[in-house]
Amino acid sequence: MLPFTVLTAVAVPLEIAKIDTGMILPGRFMRRHRRPGHDYSEAFLHDLRFDEKGVPRPEFAMNMPAYAKAEILVTDSDFGCGSSREGAAYAVMDYGLRALIGPSFAEIFYGNCLQNGLLPVTLPEPVVHDLWAQLRNTPGATITIDLPNQQVIAPDGSAHAFEINQLRKERLVLGIDDIDVTLEHRAAIDAFEAKRQQAYPWLPNAAHVLAGH
Template identity: 40%
Template sequence: MEKFTTLTGVAAPMPLINIDTDMIIPKQFLKTIKRTGLGKNLFDEMRFNEDGSENPDFVLNKAAWRKSKILVAGDNFGCGSSREHAPWALLDFGIRCVISTSFADIFYNNCFKNGILPIVLPQEDVDKLMEDAERGANATVTIDLEKQVITGPDGGEVAFNVDPFRKHCLLNGLDDIGLSLQKADKIEDFEKTRETQAPWMVNAKSA
């Protein structure tokens, strides 16, 4: 998993509340088990018209926000069904951070596991960042995970909280597999000891 230390980029304003996982990545795109390739279908039903052409009114289709790395969203982002494809699609598009007043629990947890930082802030802070995002391509935002600070385009700072363990994992690029591999030597020692103490289990497994 790619490390998250600092992120500087354009923030896209999405003030809609209750953006659910089916809006993020519609169900017809859930057939794949690959984490890549879903970015082109992110927000598919909002980004594209029925004939496949782009919806010019959707924020990520506008020139100022086509390469956004940050979303500033309405309340209860990521609600709905528990599909890990939702953070996969955001990440594949290039989104590394989502800012909102609240997130659905499963989506929130899945973000951390896939290298995306979800930030929960009070409504007044989200409103200010939403205003900054609406200014477009010249209004870049910087997120410093180590310091837990968001710096707006005018230099104003907003502090945020994040669980220390999740922060550690993002800073070091550790997903569940990466965390397990940190203890590879202990796992190997356990397996060797187990072979000696219970050889019949090893033989049964080999058979």
């Protein structure tokens, strides 16, 4: 997982409330097997970004040239509500975004983002509305997210503090996930497996199961 410390990037406003996971990643795209070169980048917010013929909607902010390199999405309230599909977080990341800023996020979606190295930042609604105004007035403007110091620096230079669980923060800064944390205990796991195999030799060895033997 890519470490997240300080990100300064173009930010794009998305002034639509209650965008659910079915809008973030329409179900018809989930039939695809996600792999390098065949990800969910096209699927991300597909029906908002494209019309029924697949033509990009020129009035939609994310299709405007000024926001083409955006890595931060400034959303409205309840972003990620709806189903618990983890693919919604994958779609956000596959599009090239590294962080989201909004007044609120659905709880499961919020957790899925953090689990996959995507930072969702919650700020008060008036602050988010002010960020939208700044981004509209200066398309292509950048926002800085300083995770170690838990601050968002707006285009006008104003600083806004945000809260985040300290364990989640540490994992993002280090770029580690649950698997990495588990593997820190590899020696203890191996010792347990060896002891169990000796005591119960008729049980399959976990390493063999994982290897498909």
